[in-house]
Amino acid sequence: MFLRLLIESFRRQRRRKILAGIAILLGTTAVTAMLALATTIGDRIQDELAVYGANIVVTPAAEQLDVQVGGIDVRPDSGGATLKESDLKKLRGIFWANNITGVSPQLPVHILGTTSEGETLDVAATGLWFRHSLSNGGPAIVTGAPALHPLWKLTGEWPKETSPTANSADAVIGSALATSKGIHTGDTIQLTPSPQNPGALHSLHVTGIVATGDTVDNQILLPLSTAQSIAGTPDAVKRVEVSARTKPEDSFARKDPDSLSAKQKEIWYCRPYANSIAYQIREAIPGARAEQIRRVEQSQGTVLSRISGLMWLISAAAMLAAAFAVSAAMATAILERQVEIGLMRSLGASKTSIALLFYTESGLLAFITGAIGYIIGSGVAAWVGIKIFGASATPALTDILNPVLLPVIVSLSLLIAIAGSTPAIRRALSMEPSSILRTGA
Amino acid sequence: MIMMVKENLAMINPNDLTRPDCAVISLKEVTRDYSGHAGKVCALNAASFSIVAGEWVAITGPSGSGKSTLVNMIGCLDRPTQGALMIDGVDVASMSATDLDRFRADKIGFIFQQFHLIPYLSALENVMLAQYFHSMTDEKEARAALERVGLGNRADHLPSELSGGEQQRVCVARALINNPPILLADEPTGNLDEANQKIVAGLLKDLHAQGHTIVMVTHDPEMASLAQRRIALSHGKVFCHPVGGAIVPIR
Numbered sequence A: 001m002f003l004r005l006l007i008e009s010f011r012r013q014r015r016r017k018i019l020a021g022i023a024i025l026l027g028t029t030a031v032t033a034m035l036a037l038a039t040t041i042g043d044r045i046q047d048e049l050a051v052y053g054a055n056i057v058v059t060p061a062a063e064q065l066d067v068q069v070g071g072i073d074v075r076p077d078s079g080g081a082t083l084k085e086s087d088l089k090k091l092r093g094i095f096w097a098n099n100i101t102g103v104s105p106q107l108p109v110h111i112l113g114t115t116s117e118g119e120t121l122d123v124a125a126t127g128l129w130f131r132h133s134l135s136n137g138g139p140a141i142v143t144g145a146p147a148l149h150p151l152w153k154l155t156g157e158w159p160k161e162t163s164p165t166a167n168s169a170d171a172v173i174g175s176a177l178a179t180s181k182g183i184h185t186g187d188t189i190q191l192t193p194s195p196q197n198p199g200a201l202h203s204l205h206v207t208g209i210v211a212t213g214d215t216v217d218n219q220i221l222l223p224l225s226t227a228q229s230i231a232g233t234p235d236a237v238k239r240v241e242v243s244a245r246t247k248p249e250d251s252f253a254r255k256d257p258d259s260l261s262a263k264q265k266e267i268w269y270c271r272p273y274a275n276s277i278a279y280q281i282r283e284a285i286p287g288a289r290a291e292q293i294r295r296v297e298q299s300q301g302t303v304l305s306r307i308s309g310l311m312w313l314i315s316a317a318a319m320l321a322a323a324f325a326v327s328a329a330m331a332t333a334i335l336e337r338q339v340e341i342g343l344m345r346s347l348g349a350s351k352t353s354i355a356l357l358f359y360t361e362s363g364l365l366a367f368i369t370g371a372i373g374y375i376i377g378s379g380v381a382a383w384v385g386i387k388i389f390g391a392s393a394t395p396a397l398t399d400i401l402n403p404v405l406l407p408v409i410v411s412l413s414l415l416i417a418i419a420g421s422t423p424a425i426r427r428a429l430s431m432e433p434s435s436i437l438r439t440g441a
Numbered sequence B: 001m002i003m004m005v006k007e008n009l010a011m012i013n014p015n016d017l018t019r020p021d022c023a024v025i026s027l028k029e030v031t032r033d034y035s036g037h038a039g040k041v042c043a044l045n046a047a048s049f050s051i052v053a054g055e056w057v058a059i060t061g062p063s064g065s066g067k068s069t070l071v072n073m074i075g076c077l078d079r080p081t082q083g084a085l086m087i088d089g090v091d092v093a094s095m096s097a098t099d100l101d102r103f104r105a106d107k108i109g110f111i112f113q114q115f116h117l118i119p120y121l122s123a124l125e126n127v128m129l130a131q132y133f134h135s136m137t138d139e140k141e142a143r144a145a146l147e148r149v150g151l152g153n154r155a156d157h158l159p160s161e162l163s164g165g166e167q168q169r170v171c172v173a174r175a176l177i178n179n180p181p182i183l184l185a186d187e188p189t190g191n192l193d194e195a196n197q198k199i200v201a202g203l204l205k206d207l208h209a210q211g212h213t214i215v216m217v218t219h220d221p222e223m224a225s226l227a228q229r230r231i232a233l234s235h236g237k238v239f240c241h242p243v244g245g246a247i248v249p250i251r
């Protein structure tokens, strides 16, 4: 009979259930969407941010440490081990080559010269790629320092590579240096001949001013080939920043591959962890030391935790709103059924059994609408994901429906429905059945 | 049971109706006040009388005189503010809420002016609902009860598909399904036309003949004349029967 009561009340009074149902549905849809986004947004943003900035740095193995203070290599310019620029194309041949989105070799040099205004210059400079086409015979990627530093602000143009034998080369001046020395785009810097630079290079042509917000603002940026001829070390590279699309690090990622069994190592190797890509780079480039750098990932982490914090907050707000809506809808639904309650009391039903009936009813409603809300909400999350992140392909159904969320959402919706209907049920039961039946229609 | 009641009625004289061994319902100085925001209303004022088992009593009086209040208290849907109310030998004022629910399911059958059928349940299910809250549902028995009120062929109809008279007969079937000793009818024919009133009156006569005690509120003199005696209320006071508890028999 209990079942019959429930079923018939749903079957024959569909319209009355709709109001409360819609309230729960909207709430659970919003919460599902938020939670789905909050849980997947981490991966998504990881992917997005991974495009920017380096997450692997390659240095000569002989150099024990990559000694950088505030972005400046404090080791002596010359001397020490170097990598070969010509080896870098091997990055296009490693297992995860397609995950490598950016490569930026660096060669620090020292520049002595005079500006157009006659100011003496004695500054650090870095040789870089700006728009370099990197290919290992197969398809090329066009990359360089600007691609890895999307926040650099350039006024003017990036230097063009010139032949090593030309007597003038392009350069970009850091904004702080440009201000302090009064250098402008179009200026020429006369180079003071030095023992390392016996070549033909006499002057630098300033093609632009770059603001980076870090110590590069006090430097001159040159094409890598120019730096190599200034330093007198053709093909030499001191440090390579690599940006790779990686799988977020987990405990397996942190394993030392050489301590793993062959099979496990194979699995490790074939996962795009920053560590395994670094491992493959070490294999590919002789004398290279490749390390994952976490500095960027940590800041990614901060952004992530802020964004998901926001998502959680919105989820909580959506839930609260849903609870209020449900309680309002339940209040109407139950007060409409006061006569029913009065009648049941007159038939000898206890308050407990009536409360049980009504709770089961709203629980059932919550269960159904919660499940529907889960499906719709997941769809909304997928849609929002596509809108925000511009997904390349339509995500698979298994990606849209996160199975962990289903029980979470359904229990949340149960909680909301029960909490929301409690005031109405309590109120209805506290009314005297005699007065309900007296006035009841 | 029927035999015993008839014996009782034959034996006792009207002035002896308050004898505790016969009284199935007995009120002593029962008062019911309602205190709302507009002040205190005394819906029932020191009512004292008794009803014996198997008796059919009509409660009459103008609107607002406290008839429904009285019936609701006898039906344990409401409690007296003051005074003692004994039903079937039990002081209901001292019962716990849960015991009272149980007691109500066992002892009382309600017939309402507005029928109060659950709109989403069929006639049969409405009758079975009373069984469910009493003990266990028994579809056969419920069908039999509907047949008894002449609705065997309408058992699976919803209340909205039944006429007022038919709905009231469902209500009667529901009231008697658990075979309660006391039937309370608050204007059972108030919403019915003459033809249906006759049918319901006939049903009540049958129930009375079977030994049910019937307390019936009515405005209708014809209905009231079916009862064995009448208790008249005015402004919450019981009159029309001598002090001391004896009630003037109608016939």
Ligand SMILES: Nc1ncnc2c1ncn2[C@@H]1O[C@H](COP(=O)(O)OP(=O)(O)OP(=O)(O)O)[C@@H](O)[C@H]1O
Pocket: A435, A438, B034, B035, B036, B041, B042, B043, B061, B062, B063, B064, B065, B066, B067, B068, B069, B070
């Ligand atoms: N919950 C309540 N709060 C305040 N006053 C009430 C309440 N219920 C009933 N009353 C008052 O008690 C008095 C008796 O009401 P009751 O319903 O018993 O009258 P009645 O004789 O059944 O009238 P009717 O013939 O119109 O049904 C009325 O004056 C009514 O206004």
Ligand SMILES: [Mg+2]
Pocket: B067, B068, B069, B186
């Ligand atoms: Mg009334």
